[in-house]
Amino acid sequence: MSIEQALTDEERLAQLDLEQLRQLVGLVEYDGSADPFPVSGWDALVWIVGNAVQTAHFFQSAFGMELVAYSGPETGNRDHHAFVLRSGAARFVVTGAYDPASRLADHHRAHGDGIADIALTVPDVDRCITHARAQGATVLTEPHDVADEHGTVRLATIAAYGDTVHTLVDRSRYTGPYLPGYVARTSTLQRRPGAPRRLFQAVDHVVGNVELGAMDAWVDFYNRVMGFTNMAEFIGDDIATDYSALMSKVVANGNHRVKFPLNEPAAGKKKSQIDEYLEFYGGPGAQHVALATNDIVGTVDAMRAEGVEFLATPDSYYSDPQLRARIGEVRVPIGELRSRGILVDRDEDGYLLQIFTKPTGDRPTVFFELIERHGSLGFGKGNFKALFEAIEREQERRGNF
Helix, strand or coil: CCCHHHHHHHHHHHHCCCCHHHHHHHHHHHHHCCCCCCCCEEEEEECCCCCCHHHHHCCCCCCCEEEEEEEEEECCCCCEEEEEEECCCEEEEEEEEECCHHHHHHHEEEEEEEEEEEECCCCCCCHHHHHHHCCCCCCEEEEEEEECCEEEEEEEEEEECCCCCEEEEEEECCCCCCCCCEHHHCCCCHHHCCCCCCCEEEEEEEEECCCCCCHHHHHHHHHHHHHCEEEEECCHHHHECCCEEEEEEECCCCCCCCCEEEEEEECCCCCCCCHHHHHHHHCEEEEEEECCCHHHHHHHHHHHHHCCCCCCCCHHHHHHHHHHHCCCCCCHHHHHHHHHHCCCEEEEEEEEEEECCCCCCCCCCEEEEEEEEEEECCHHHHHHHHHHHHHHHHHHCCCCC
């Protein structure tokens, strides 16, 4: 698969070109001819929440997403509501139980709001499942077709960490709004005058938190089962404060379109953010989603105006002479970054701008990152200490530190 063939249908529909993707998500060259488990990109992040109606509205109003499809009682689905939301190439499917006996209600009681399925686009579902099974993966749903008047989608599902799954999707023969069983739907939501067309363009990466001692096993899973390669490793002082620590390794598919940082707790004087997540989520799961934007300043301003809360960064971060010397010139003046709490980091390939929301649900679990890349393929290593100290301040306010 050449980089020219790397665009998914969703990215083409979002009018993203290769140069935009290179900047947005750090796309790299990749020869997939011998890849036994080729992954084209993200298909959807499927959420299970306590109130899908209100969460779908929140993602539209606060995150600027567009409602494009729906399944629910009105369409013959008596089990749950499901709202399909888009922003550029990023797709969220927000689901919530309609029937009290739905398995979604059980999942939500156990975990709260969160991502249950990180669905991936693949060109050959059967090939991927054959390889995954041979490598010991748990196949939860065998390859099968679902069809309607818009065509046919081929699907299968494998288990990942905790109760998280990966559905493999080949929609190359399908033209409907999402999947059979869904109908096209739009919203009556009216944007504020002058609001940006979209606040983010793509998913950059999804971070998974796993229990102590499990990180390397899941790195091996993605290496062995899905053919992902190791992209980065953060241990020891890389990713510690005076009070808490964690360890992290990053795996990615061949063209780096799909990136999975995997975290586990490490010994520290107090409870780490990973420990807190595992306690309140009830086990391993997806901790945060990084959303790629080409205008982080405008996105932060728009989201904050809609009530989204971000982690605070102390002014001393921006006056640190070592930081200023290390990052050099960036496109946004330091004063503009300081006024919004946006972090900046530089590596050998370029720089990035990033900021993190506070948890967006009732439990202190899932949150979001906004990231604007300018050549950098990294994850903001130089910001880890400042970020984790900010998270610790929030943990202490919640009484979980």
